[in-house]
Amino acid sequence: MSKQTFIQGAFILILAGLITRALGFVNKIVMARMLGPEGVGLYAMAVPILILVITLTRLGLPVAISKLVAEADIVGDQAKIKRILVVSLAITGVLSILFTICTFLGAKVLSSIFLTDQRAYYPLLAITPIIPIVAISSIIKGYFQGKQNMKPSAYSQVIEQIVRISLVALLANLLLPYGLEYAVAGAMFSVVLGEAASLLYLFTTFKYSKRKIFKVRKGFFQQLWKGRQTLGELLRIGLPTTGSGLIGSVSWTLEAIIVAQSLALAGVATAVATAQYGLLSGYALPLVMLPMFITYSLSVSLVPAVSEASAQKNFALIQRRIYQALRIALIVGAPSTVIMYVFAEPLTTLIYNSPESGRFLKILSPFFLLLYFQGPLQAVLQGLDKARTAMMNTLYGAVIKIVSIFILASQPQLGIYGAAMAININVCLVTLLHFFSIVKIVGFSIQLRDFVKVGVSMLVMALSGILSYAVLLQSSFGSTWGLLLSIALASFVYLIFLLLFRIVGRQDIERFPFVGRWIAPFFPKR
Template identity: 45%
Template sequence: MKKQNLVKGALILTASSFITRMLVFTLSIVESRVLGPEGIGLKKMAMSFLGLMMTLTTIGLPVAISKLVAEANTQGNRTKVKKILIVSLAIMGSLSVIVGSLSIMVSKFGSSHFLNDPRSYFSFIALIPLIPIGAVSSVLKGYFRGMQNMNPIALSQVFEKIVQLILTYVFVQYLIPLGIEYAAAGAVLSGVIGEIFSLLVFIVMFKMEYHKKIRIPYPRWTNVVKGKRMLFELLQTGLPTTGDGFIKSFSRALQPVVITKSLAIAGVGSAMIAKQYGMLTGYVMPLIFLPGFINQSLRVTLVPALSEANAKNNQMLIQRRLNQAIGAALIVGAPSTVLLYLFAPELMSIIYRSPSAAPLLKLIVPFFLFNYLQTPLQSALVGIGLAKKAMFNNIIATGITIALIYPLAANLGLGILGVILAISFGIISETLLHYFCVVKAIDFHLDIKYVTKIIFAGLSMGFCSRTLFVSITQLTSIELFNLTLLASVLVSILVYITVLGFLKIIHQHDVMRIPGVGKILGSFFPT
C-alpha cells in the first residue's frame, strides 16, 4: 500500500471534510425547518455528553494508534501493527460496554436534574448505541491515519452524513406529531444509523485492502495480557490525550448544565433556555464550523506526519510542516471570519429565518479565528510527544471558560451573550498556551509576514464584498436580495484568490496539486 504525503493526505481529507461540512450545514438547515430552535436545543443538550462518553471509552487510543502505527510502518514492523489493533480493540470493546451501561443508569436523573429539562431524556437514550459503534470506528480510523491512507476516512465521512441527512428528515417528520422530544430523539437516532454505515465502509475497505497482510482475531483480554508492552506504549500516548479529551468533553458536557442553571437564575424560562441554546449550537456553530473542514483534515494528517519527522529527529521538517499547516488553516479561516462577521444578519435571515441569532454570530466569530491556529499547534504538541502539555493547557483554558460563564451570564445579566464571551476567552487562552509551549519545545518561528499577508487579503476581500453588496442592493429590488448576496460573495472570493496570488501566498505548484483541475487553475498563478 502506498502511503500519502502530508499535502496529498491533507488535500483528500480537506475535500471530504468540505463535503462533510456542507452536508452538516445542510443538516442544520433541515433541522431548523423541522425541529426549530427548541427541538435543536433538546438534541444538543443530550449530544453534549457524547464526547465525554467516547473519551471514557477510547481513552485517547485513536491518537496513540495513529502515532504508533506510523512509527511501526516506517520501520516495516507489521507484527507490531497487528498487536496495536488487537490490544486497542480489546480495551475499547470492553470499555464501551461499561460506559454504555453506566450511561443508561444515569440518563433519567441527569436529564431532569442537570439539564433542567426531562424532555432531553429521549435524545440521551437514543445516542447511547453510538458508544460501541464509535469505539470500533475509532480503532480503524486510527489505523488508516497511521498508515497515512486517508481515502477510507474521507469516504466514510461523506457516506455517514448523507445517510444521517436523509434519515433526519424522515424520522423527524414521522415523530414530530408525537412531540418535540420524540422528534429530537429521532434526529439523534439518525446519527447513530449514519455511524453504523460509516463503520461498514471502514470494515469493507479494510478487508479489501489489508486482509491478506493483517488478520485480526476476535479481541480478548488474554491478547491484552500477552501484549503488556504494547499496552504500555498505547497508554503512554493515549492517557495524556485522554486527559486532554476528557477535559474538553467534560467541559462540553458541563457547559449546558452551567448555561441552563445560569440562565435560569437570570430569570429565563426553560423553553426560552432551550431556544437560545438551540440558536447558539444549532444555528451559529454550524456556520462557524462550516469552514473548519481545513482544521479537521489537518488534525488527522499532521499528528502522524510530525511523529514521523520527530522519529527521524528532523527539526527543519517539523518547522516547515507546522508552518504549512498554520498557513493552510488561515487561508481558509481569515476570509471565512470576515464574511461571517460582515454578513451575519443576512446569513441568519436567509438560511435559518432567524435574524435574532445574528448578534450571537457577530460576537463569537472574531474570537473564533484563533481556533484556526489552535488546531495545528495542538496537533504539533501531540506529534512531538508533548501531549501532556496540550492536556494541561486545555485544563487551564477550560477552567477559564467554565469560571466565566456564571458571572458573565447571570451576575452581569448578559445572558447568552455572556456565555459566548466565556467560550471566546477560553479559545484565546488555549491558543496562546499552545503557541508558547511549541515555541519553547522546538524553537518554533511563526512566519509573521506570511500570516499578515493572509489577513490583509481577507480584509481586502471583506471590504470588496460589503461595498459591492451595498452598491448593488441600492440599485436592485428586494426580490434579488439573495442573488445579490451570492454574487457579492463569489466576486469577493475571486478578489481574495487574486490578492493571495499577487502577494505570492499561493504559487503555481501549490495549485497544480489539486486533483483534476489543478493544471488548468495553475496557469493563472505565479510560479
C-alpha cells in the first residue's frame, strides 16, 4: 500500500475532487432543469436533516481514526490500529441502525412540522438507507487517510459520482408522473446507490490491503473488550469533532426551518418561500462552494500530516504544512471568487436558466473566499488535538448565523437576501476564530506579501473579464461562447500574473500527479 507525502496526497484528492465536482455539477444542472426551483428546494430541505443524522452516526470517528492510525503507524503498532477499527465499527454499527430506524419513523413529523412542507416526506424516506453505508465507508476512509494513502478515498469519490449521475435522471424521470415529491425522492435514491457502489470498492480495497497484516474479524470481540482505552482516545478526538459537525448540521437544519418561518413572518407564501430557498441553497450556494473540494482535500491530508508532525514535536513542519495549505486555498479560491462575482448572472443563466439566482451569487461570492481557508484551518486544530477549540468556534458562528437569519430574513425589505447576509457573517466569523486560535497555539503568521500579489492578480483578472465579455457580447460569438471565452481569458491573465509575481513556480508544478515532472521545466522557479 503506497504512502504519499502531504502535497502528493492533497493533489490526488484535488484531482479526484475536480472530477467528482464536475460530475456532481452536471448532476445539479440536470436536477435544476428537471425539478425546477421548487423541487430543488424540497431536495435542499431534506439534505440537512440527513447530514445531521450522519454526523451523529459517525461520531467524529473518521478524523479520530485518521489521527490515531497516523500516530500508531509511526511506531508500527498494528495491534492498536486493529483495535481502533474494531471499536469504531462497533460504535457506528449500533448508531447507524438506531438512527436509520429513528429517521424512518420520524420522517412524517420532520417534513410536515419542522420543514413546513409535507412533500419532503418521500425524499427523506428515500435517502434514509444511506446512513449505515456512509458510516462504514467513513471508517475505511479514515483508516486509509491515517496511513496517508489517499488513493482509495479519491477513487471512491469518482465511483460514487459516476453511479449517481448515471441514475439520477432515470429515477427522477421515472417517478415524475407520480408527482414532484416522488421525482425528488428518485433523485435522492440515486445518491444511496452511488454511495453503495463506493462502499463496495472501499471494502474490497481495504480487505486486500490489510490481509497480510491483520484480520478485523479474528478476535473481534476480544479486541472490543480490550478497547476501553482506545474508545477513550477515539471519543476524546471524535466528540469535539462531532460537536463541530453537529453544530454545522443543526445550524443547516435550523437554517432551512428558520428561513421558512422568517419568510412567513415577512409575508411570503409557503410555495414562494420554498422556491426562494431553492434559489439560495440549491442554485447559488453549490456554485460558491464548488472550490470546496480543494479545501476538503487539503483538510483530509492535513489531519494525519499535522498529527504526525505534532507527535514528533516538529513545530516548524506544522507551520510549513499550514502555509502550504493556505497558499493552495488562496491561489485556487481567488479566481473562483472573481469568476462568480463578475459573471454571476450570465453564469446562473447559462447553468440554471435562472438569472435571478445570480443576485445571491453576487452577495455570497466575495465573502466565501474566507470559507476556502476554513476547512484547512479546522483540520490543523484537529491535528493539534484542539478539536474542542474548533467546535466552540463553530458554535459561536452558528448561533450568530441563526440569530442573524431570524432578524434579517423576517424583514420584508430584505427577505431571503437577509438569509444570504447571515450566511456571510457566519463564514467570516468562524474562519477568523479558527485562524486566531492557531496563531495562539503555534504562533503562525500569514505572508501578507502573497495576499497582496494575489489581490492585484484578482483585480487585473476581474477587469480583463469585464472588458472581454463586453466586447465579445457585441460580436458574433453569442452570450454562451462569449461567457466561456471571457472566463478562459480572465483565468489566463490571472495565471500569467501568478507567474510574474512568482506566486507559482517550477517546484509547485513538479508536485502535480502524473504530468508535473513533464511540464515543470517550462515554468520559472519561484
